[in-house]
Amino acid sequence: GIQVEQSPPDLILQEGANSTLRCNFSDSVNNLQWFHQNPWGQLINLFYIPSGTKQNGRLSATTVATERYSLLYISSSQTTDSGVYFCAVEGSYGQNFVFGPGTRLSVLP
């Protein structure tokens, strides 16, 4: 099945810093999404982005489908950005939605 890798596994930032999270996947995809899981366990959908670039406030994401990777950018980070960021993909051949291992982000005041 499709494999999903994320880097870095852990990231510690000072408030106000910028960061880039990466997601690599092993096959072509129909669907790619970025999620944020807050410290209370709630999973929040950030972007639906199988290709192209999207922006939402301080967050933006880019997926280069031909090269099988996606990037999530967080600018001017805040303590409320802390949590785990997951990339999840659905392969083009009907595979189920597969989650990457996640990047654990800690933003320090």
Next chain:
Amino acid sequence: SAVISQKPSRDICQRGTSLTIQCQVDSQVTMMFWYRQQPGQSLTLIATANQGSEATYESGFVIDKFPISRPNLTFSTLTVSNMSPEDSSIYLCSVEEYRSFGSGTRLTVV
């Protein structure tokens, strides 16, 4: 996107007992999904539930341990049966459209 209500939000259960988790969606959906997230881990799909048919389980998950009901297009339940401490996890339901997720059920088995 769909609004998903999941309950209970958390529970502490004795080993050997069973817990049923409910998932209610505010619109009709064809497919609903149940995931497990073990402590410190990513999400793993347990099964896919279509209304009117048996759920489809992923490798490593069986119906006797995780029976699922899907009585209509807006509701599903997942039961965790004969629980052991290894079942302590967050259980989440999801629906097909843009894969919205419920708020999860944090289960601790003692």
